[in-house]
Amino acid sequence: MNRTQPTWHADESLLTAYLDGRTSAAVSASVEQHLVRCGQCRSGVRQLSDPVPFQGIWDSIVTDISAPAPTRLEVFLRHLGLADRDVVLVRSTPAVQGAWVLGILLCLLFATIAAASGAAYGSLLFLWTAPLVPVLAVAMSFGPHADPSWELAVASPSSPVRLILLRSGAVIATAVPLSALAGAVLPGSPWASIAWLMPSLAGVALTLALATWWPVTHAGAGVALAWTAVSGATAADGYRSSVGSATVELLSADVLPVYLVIAVVAGAVFAVRSDRLSHFGEFS
Amino acid sequence: MSTISSTSVMFTGVTRRYGNSTALDHVDLSLQPGVTGLLGPNGAGKTTLLRLLGTVLAPTEGRCRILGLDPGSHEDRTEIRRSLGYLPQEAGYPRGFTAFQFVDYVAALKEWTDRSQRHAEVRRVLALVGMEELAGTKMRRLSGGQRRRVALAQAFLGSPELLVLDEPTNGLDPEQRASLRGVLSDLARRATVLLATHQTEDVAALCERVVVLDSGRVRYDGPVRELVAQAAGRVWLADEESPSALSSWRVGTGRYRHVAHEAPLGAELAEPTLEDAYLLLRGGQADDAVAGMTA
Numbered sequence: 047m048n049r050t051q052p053t054w055h056a057d058e059s060l061l062t063a064y065l066d067g068r069t070s071a072a073v074s075a076s077v078e079q080h081l082v083r084c085g086q087c088r089s090g091v092r093q094l095s096d097p098v099p100f101q102g103i104w105d106s107i108v109t110d111i112s113a114p115a116p117t118r119l120e121v122f123l124r125h126l127g128l129a130d131r132d133v134v135l136v137r138s139t140p141a142v143q144g145a146w147v148l149g150i151l152l153c154l155l156f157a158t159i160a161a162a163s164g165a166a167y168g169s170l171l172f173l174w175t176a177p178l179v180p181v182l183a184v185a186m187s188f189g190p191h192a193d194p195s196w197e198l199a200v201a202s203p204s205s206p207v208r209l210i211l212l213r214s215g216a217v218i219a220t221a222v223p224l225s226a227l228a229g230a231v232l233p234g235s236p237w238a239s240i241a242w243l244m245p246s247l248a249g250v251a252l253t254l255a256l257a258t259w260w261p262v263t264h265a266g267a268g269v270a271l272a273w274t275a276v277s278g279a280t281a282a283d284g285y286r287s288s289v290g291s292a293t294v295e296l297l298s299a300d301v302l303p304v305y306l307v308i309a310v311v312a313g314a315v316f317a318v319r320s321d322r323l324s325h326f327g328e329f330s
Numbered sequence: 331m332s333t334i335s336s337t338s339v340m341f342t343g344v345t346r347r348y349g350n351s352t353a354l355d356h357v358d359l360s361l362q363p364g365v366t367g368l369l370g371p372n373g374a375g376k377t378t379l380l381r382l383l384g385t386v387l388a389p390t391e392g393r394c395r396i397l398g399l400d401p402g403s404h405e406d407r408t409e410i411r412r413s414l415g416y417l418p419q420e421a422g423y424p425r426g427f428t429a430f431q432f433v434d435y436v437a438a439l440k441e442w443t444d445r446s447q448r449h450a451e452v453r454r455v456l457a458l459v460g461m462e463e464l465a466g467t468k469m470r471r472l473s474g475g476q477r478r479r480v481a482l483a484q485a486f487l488g489s490p491e492l493l494v495l496d497e498p499t500n501g502l503d504p505e506q507r508a509s510l511r512g513v514l515s516d517l518a519r520r521a522t523v524l525l526a527t528h529q530t531e532d533v534a535a536l537c538e539r540v541v542v543l544d545s546g547r548v549r550y551d552g553p554v555r556e557l558v559a560q561a562a563g564r565v566w567l568a569d570e571e572s573p574s575a576l577s578s579w580r581v582g583t584g585r586y587r588h589v590a591h592e593a594p595l596g597a598e599l600a601e602p603t604l605e606d607a608y609l610l611l612r613g614g615q616a617d618d619a620v621a622g623m624t625a
Contacts, residue, residue: 114428114430114431114465114466129443130443130445131438131441131442131443131448134434134435134438135435135438135439137424137431137435138424138427138435193422193424194420194422194423194424194425195421195422195423195424195432195435195436196422197381197384197386197416197418197420197421198416198418198421198436198439198484199439200385200386201384201385201386201411201414201416201418202411202436202439202440202441203408203409203411203412203439203440203441204438204439204440204441205408209439321404
């Protein structure tokens with residue numbers, strides 16, 4: 047290849063624009079062709095190019111290759127479209143680890159026992175248990191009793207409401223499919239295995255709303271007791287008339303809107319009072 | 331961040347009660363950039379004071395200004411938390427987390443959204459406390475001192491303007507403590523650091539100023555050297571024990587060191603340390619001697 051001496055030189059402003067990526071494709075190609083042939087302009091490029099970005103690129107490579115491999119949960123949450131920071135916050139949810147899994151297993155166990163004990167009683171047992179699982183899971187997902195690093199979370203600028211909703215969402219997202227699966231193995235009405243979601247939704251919303259007054263464990267326990275009382279009383283009524291009607295009564299088309307109203311009202315109360323959650327004093 | 335005057339923290343008549351018991355009783359305190367030591371016996375109110383500074387607790391009475399902002403307002407509190415590094419006494423960690431995951435979690439709480447930048451910051455603070463080699467180790471497998479260093483690392487995230495540290499040197503060996511002092515004195519060139527501790531030697535080595543709390547009240551607030559000077563002429567070395575001394579113990583040479591208002595028999599004067607001065611402050615009549623110095 048015959049390399050002729052260049053007849054022109056790229057001035058500093060052109061080289062700077064090229065290095066910053068501000069030149070058009072045609073001009074960039076022309077500058078590159080020129081640099082191949084011109085030693086003087088190549089040394090000009092060396093002087094102009096800033097070593098700092100290269101250091102930055104190298105640092106980010108080191109950071110990327112030394113970062114811990116994401117867990118299966120993290121990969122799954124990213125697939126769901128959750129932002130990276132939210133994935134890290136959800137991963138820390140106490141109830142997603144350990145105690146929560148135990149709760150779900152207990153629910154499945156109840157459902158199995160229920161299925162073995164006969165359709166009528168079985169459905170009632172399931173109906174009593176299934177809505178409680180998400181309620182108790184939410185009660186175990188935040189607060190000083192459940193989260194060993196809660197004080198750090200409170201002292202951070204992160205919105206506690208966002209953290210609580212993220213965590214509650216995470217536990218509900220795990221609870222609902224598993225409880226639904228347990229419901230599906232029950233003999234009897236397939237309606238019951240889906241309709242229990244309504245009292246469950248109301249229970250979770252009520253727990254969050256009450257947590258703006260009381261510690262969330264107390265709120266969860268209160269809701270659980272109330273649900274036990276309601277389902278117990280309805281079951282007693284059912285005994286007097288015909289066994290099994292309690293399930294139908296608690297999930298009848300007349301009653302389901304009541305759960306919806308409770309959920310909406312409790313959700314509104316939580317939204318209005320949520321800034322109360324940002325003060326540790328309210329929790330301790 | 332809004333205006334930041336040279337006074338980073340201003341507490342006026344701050345009281346905190348838990349039911350019938352008073353943990354802090356009309357405390358006045360102002361803090362400027364630099365390291366201030368906070369000394370006091372167990373139950374003196376140190377942790378309550380630190381929780382108030384960490385914005386995790388509200389005062390029952392009194393006025394608090396932190397970094398020129400009001401922690402009672404929701405917006406100001408969030409703004410304070412953006413400039414705060416906080417190490418609580420019990421900094422627990424989510425179960426199953428590695429050192430890296432724990433600090434990464436706190437960085438996510440501190441609004442580091444870009445993963446690459448967040449990870450680089452996590453590596454930086456872990457290196458500051460000498461824990462970069464153990465970043466991938468599960469927290470439960472680390473020793474108490476190592477866990478404390480990781481907990482401390484999270485407080486350094488983002489080089490905060492205000493560092494509130496409860497017993498940061500607990501469980502650290504002498505070499506680690508010396509290294510931590512280096513890190514803290516570097517940070518204190520621009521940041522305000524309040525360090526609660528039982529280790530008077532940390533305060534003597536690191537702080538220009540010391541605050542002594544007792545039963546929820548400020549007993550001393552001033553330069554370390556002035557508190558030490560209070561003990562001049564009241565620390566003695568003798569061959570025998572002295573029952574009248576406020577405090578006495580046998581030192582390595584086999585002699586007895588006494589902190590006492592009057593010379594024990596056959597005793598010679600010794601150079602006082604901050605520990606001697608603190609014991610003197612805590613002991614009976616010594617309280618009157620320094621009453622005039624209380625802030």
